[in-house]
Amino acid sequence: MTRKILKGTSIALLVILAIFLPVQIFMEACSPITQNIQASPYTEVLKIGPVIRVRRQPTIVPSKRIALTFDDGPDARNTAKILDILKEENISATFFLVGERVGHYPTVVKRIFNEGHLIANHSQSHQDLEGLTNEEIIRLELDPTSRAVEKLTGFYPMIMRPPYGALRMDSVEYLNKAGWKIVRWSLDTFDWDNTRNKPEEIINRVLDQHHPNAIILMHCNGPTTINALPGVIHTLRDLGYHFYTVDQL
Numbered sequence: 001m002t003r004k005i006l007k008g009t010s011i012a013l014l015v016i017l018a019i020f021l022p023v024q025i026f027m028e029a030c031s032p033i034t035q036n037i038q039a040s041p042y043t044e045v046l047k048i049g050p051v052i053r054v055r056r057q058p059t060i061v062p063s064k065r066i067a068l069t070f071d072d073g074p075d076a077r078n079t080a081k082i083l084d085i086l087k088e089e090n091i092s093a094t095f096f097l098v099g100e101r102v103g104h105y106p107t108v109v110k111r112i113f114n115e116g117h118l119i120a121n122h123s124q125s126h127q128d129l130e131g132l133t134n135e136e137i138i139r140l141e142l143d144p145t146s147r148a149v150e151k152l153t154g155f156y157p158m159i160m161r162p163p164y165g166a167l168r169m170d171s172v173e174y175l176n177k178a179g180w181k182i183v184r185w186s187l188d189t190f191d192w193d194n195t196r197n198k199p200e201e202i203i204n205r206v207l208d209q210h211h212p213n214a215i216i217l218m219h220c221n222g223p224t225t226i227n228a229l230p231g232v233i234h235t236l237r238d239l240g241y242h243f244y245t246v247d248q249l
């Protein structure tokens with residue numbers, strides 16, 4: 001019974017091939033598309049059975065990468081607005097969160113994570129870490145923050161930025177040995193400084209100081225950042241930059 005079915009199927013397949021194969025060979029031979037492709041030195045024609053695939057030579061454009069980073073969040077209003085702008089512009093950024101705030105705004109933390117941004121650690125209490133022992137830095141400031149983020153997202157951040165950028169050299173070595181990656185910044189927008197943070201001042205600063213792989217410092221906790229952010233993004237885009245999270249630079 002099974003043999004009969006197999007035999008029948010094989011015959012049917014042979015009949016189909018006998019009908020369609022000559023038609024396909026004829027079409028390939030006569031196709032003007034095929035002739036055009038073969039005439040062009042810039043394309044490569046791959047023939048696999050009856051299928052014609054055209055593969056263009058890839059254009060290699062060196063990628064200019066840049067990272068936007070936002071410190072001191074989450075908060076009730078501004079972080080959500082920053083997320084709205086990033087979503088509209090379709091770009092990813094890095095958020096250095098303060099542990100004490102993570103528990104207050106769990107929905108915002110989840111949103112940051114779910115929208116594909118990178119969450120990093122900006123300490124539990126935002127104190128100057130130079131006043132703590134190395135063991136205290138991890139036990140009191142870094143671990144509680146990353147645990148709080150992990151509780152909400154399942155992700156335990158191991159990238160940290162010290163508040164005020166302040167960290168002793170022995171702490172840098174200690175944290176590196178413990179597996180922590182320390183990320184400061186290379187371009188301060190001064191969005192935190194009320195005496196010089198008008199949107200045009202921030203954008204001019206970006207125009208003056210941008211460079212490939214720059215890490216741009218901004219903050220979650222002020223409306224000025226939101227006013228300047230679309231302009232910062234468009235300025236950098238016009239300069240040919242693509243936006244990445246800090247772990248992708």
Ligand SMILES: [Zn+2]
Nearest residue numbers: 071072163164
């Ligand atoms: Zn900070």
